[in-house]
Amino acid sequence: MGSGARRRLLANVFLAAVVFIWIILPGVWTICQSLKEPRDVHTLRWIPWLEYEPTFAAWRENLGDPQLLRTLGNSVLVASATTVLVLVVGTPAAYGLARFRLPPFTSRDTLLFFLSQRFLPPVVVAVPLAVAVQSVGLYDNVVGLIVAHTAFFLPLGVLIARGAFLDIPRDLEEAALVDGCTRVQMFVRVVLPLALPGIAATALVTFGFSWNEFVAALLLTQYRAQTLPLFVAGSEDTWGLDMARVAVRGLIAVAPPLIVGLLVQRFVVRGLVMGAVKG
Amino acid sequence: MARVVLRNVTKRFGDHVAVSGLNLDVEDGEFLVLVGPSGCGKSTTLRLIAGLEELTEGEVYIGDRLVNGVPPRDRDVAMVFQSYALYPHLTVYDNLAFGLRMRRRQLGLSKGDIDRRVREVARTLGIEPLLGRRPKQLSGGERQRVALGRAIVRHPKVFLFDEPLSNLDAQLRVEVRRELKQLHRRLQATMIFVTHDQIEAMTLGDRVVVLRDGVIQQVDTPQRLYQEPANLFVARFIGSPPMNLLTGRLRSEGDVVRFETDGFSLSLPPAAVPSSEIGRIVLGIRPEDLSLAVERANNYNVGKAGRMQGRVEVVEPMGAQQLLYVAVGANALAVLSRSEENIQPGQSVPLVVRVDRLHWFDPDTERRLVVGTATLER
Numbered sequence A: 001m002g003s004g005a006r007r008r009l010l011a012n013v014f015l016a017a018v019v020f021i022w023i024i025l026p027g028v029w030t031i032c033q034s035l036k037e038p039r040d041v042h043t044l045r046w047i048p049w050l051e052y053e054p055t056f057a058a059w060r061e062n063l064g065d066p067q068l069l070r071t072l073g074n075s076v077l078v079a080s081a082t083t084v085l086v087l088v089v090g091t092p093a094a095y096g097l098a099r100f101r102l103p104p105f106t107s108r109d110t111l112l113f114f115l116s117q118r119f120l121p122p123v124v125v126a127v128p129l130a131v132a133v134q135s136v137g138l139y140d141n142v143v144g145l146i147v148a149h150t151a152f153f154l155p156l157g158v159l160i161a162r163g164a165f166l167d168i169p170r171d172l173e174e175a176a177l178v179d180g181c182t183r184v185q186m187f188v189r190v191v192l193p194l195a196l197p198g199i200a201a202t203a204l205v206t207f208g209f210s211w212n213e214f215v216a217a218l219l220l221t222q223y224r225a226q227t228l229p230l231f232v233a234g235s236e237d238t239w240g241l242d243m244a245r246v247a248v249r250g251l252i253a254v255a256p257p258l259i260v261g262l263l264v265q266r267f268v269v270r271g272l273v274m275g276a277v278k279g
Numbered sequence B: 001m002a003r004v005v006l007r008n009v010t011k012r013f014g015d016h017v018a019v020s021g022l023n024l025d026v027e028d029g030e031f032l033v034l035v036g037p038s039g040c041g042k043s044t045t046l047r048l049i050a051g052l053e054e055l056t057e058g059e060v061y062i063g064d065r066l067v068n069g070v071p072p073r074d075r076d077v078a079m080v081f082q083s084y085a086l087y088p089h090l091t092v093y094d095n096l097a098f099g100l101r102m103r104r105r106q107l108g109l110s111k112g113d114i115d116r117r118v119r120e121v122a123r124t125l126g127i128e129p130l131l132g133r134r135p136k137q138l139s140g141g142e143r144q145r146v147a148l149g150r151a152i153v154r155h156p157k158v159f160l161f162d163e164p165l166s167n168l169d170a171q172l173r174v175e176v177r178r179e180l181k182q183l184h185r186r187l188q189a190t191m192i193f194v195t196h197d198q199i200e201a202m203t204l205g206d207r208v209v210v211l212r213d214g215v216i217q218q219v220d221t222p223q224r225l226y227q228e229p230a231n232l233f234v235a236r237f238i239g240s241p242p243m244n245l246l247t248g249r250l251r252s253e254g255d256v257v258r259f260e261t262d263g264f265s266l267s268l269p270p271a272a273v274p275s276s277e278i279g280r281i282v283l284g285i286r287p288e289d290l291s292l293a294v295e296r297a298n299n300y301n302v303g304k305a306g307r308m309q310g311r312v313e314v315v316e317p318m319g320a321q322q323l324l325y326v327a328v329g330a331n332a333l334a335v336l337s338r339s340e341e342n343i344q345p346g347q348s349v350p351l352v353v354r355v356d357r358l359h360w361f362d363p364d365t366e367r368r369l370v371v372g373t374a375t376l377e378r
Helices: A003-034 A057-063 A066-099 A107-116 A122-135 A142-166 A170-178 A183-212 A215-220 A228-233 A243-273 B042-050 B092-102 B111-125 B140-152 B170-187 B198-204 B222-227 B232-237
Strands: B004-013 B016-026 B031-035 B057-062 B077-080 B158-162 B190-195 B207-212 B215-220 B244-253 B256-261 B264-268 B278-285 B290-292 B307-317 B321-328 B331-338 B348-353 B359-361
Touching (some): A003 A243, A057 A243, A066 A183, A107 A142, A122 A142, A142 A183, A142 A215, A183 A228, A183 A243, A228 A243, B031 B042, B031 B198, B042 B158, B042 B207, B092 B140, B140 B170, B198 B222, B207 B222, B207 B232, B215 B222, B215 B232, B232 B359, B256 B278, B321 B348
Parallel strands (some): B031 B207, B077 B158, B158 B190
Antiparallel strands (some): B004 B016, B207 B215, B244 B256, B244 B278, B256 B264, B278 B359, B290 B348, B307 B321, B307 B348, B321 B331
């Protein structure tokens, strides 16, 4: 084995170890916890049936809880709607910023203005946002949260999508125009298919951010529009923290983005390396 | 097929003038080449014809129709890009069919018509086996062919080529150049071709337009461009190795005129010069119009018309010929000579110049001076 191959092997082993410790182990541990009786929760036992007697009490309790289904539904609705809105509004904006300028500003200026909306910590805008949402009667309403999330995550979405458009050579657009396309046909037939990986990445990131978002959800919802992160955080009751319950809710909260990620993954990977392997 | 006419065409980008007051008539079926160094406005001119840039001033006609403000899709032109600009997400077949599908209704084409035309073009270009592939799976030459096919399949009024050969390796370039010429003869179509390569321009063009800073320097056949460059810029730009240019003065001396420059003077018959007395003038000599007079080296007679003595500094073998750099006075002259001559660096050689092939230019206006007619007071 050459020293290059050995180094590569070592790097791969290291990477695998990191992935295992950082991502897989917590997952496995959470699954184990969800099956434990309260008395086993604080022990370092891993394997059910062998090391401890598993119980499905926590699963039964949670799956029968109507608020879980409600928050799960809200989260799916909010994250999906936010993603769709960010794509519908953000993709044309990103294309515009990639190709045109708004005199007297450069497209970089405009982009910076977009991003500057995200420089402030969310807490700073939290109170005015809450007041605004309340005043239009959207408090504890998923629509209010969707609007807030769209406003929050639009700039980042535009930034990512713009990168995808910048990667598309102008020649292709001009070839399409000469070949007989109108500008809209050119965008739909040539630009969009080529930007698809970048747009998929934008969708995934937006979905993930909206799914995990806590502060706005905390301020703008109470019960009807509550989302999963709040429900998970609310696992503690007067009896203290029920670890099995937290584990179950955590697992349920992680599943949907994981599924979306797996579905979109093959596009995204292409999107992230597209600039590097042009041609 | 159509004529293309440009009238006083000007294009400005902010303060930068890319094309300035261009007038050009491209005949129906002509192969016209626009050539010039980068930034001379040749690509911009092409893009103005295609409609990818908007005119600042002037008029563009394609087939006698004024196309100012007409979008590219309605101009019925096809363009081949330097990068080929093949749609990466489509197969070769779909790339070829794209333009036809976009105009299906306009042209009244059925799916069968499109299929027939795509296959016919693929067959003539020898890319039939590639129809199912994507551009990524093609070599540079194959991509080039598909790009060409995408233009041909549409039967456009005018073909526009934006440096389509510059991404090919040298051997392939020569091959595609020949194919392009055959294609032009077969299609009898109007073609406008942009390149920065003067050899490409000379070999391809029925006529060649030399551009500099957005201004036309000369429009002529390749022959005349080479033999009678209109100014110093064209003289320098056309020809490889480039023309030797010497600045000096002309002085009448008995029945000969002497061209005097740094370190040497050359006797010339009065019929070979624009005027017998000029204070400052540029003399241009093509490397092949200088030859060694080795066989007469012993009885070399300085003072005889068109003769001078020099010392060889560098010898560059080029196969059938060799390029010599010969120091004459303070100048180094490029000389093309037959390879059989055994020349060593450092060797002293007599040179003889063809006095009927001299080029004269005014150093201030840079314009060509016609032999025997110039009247310059200086």
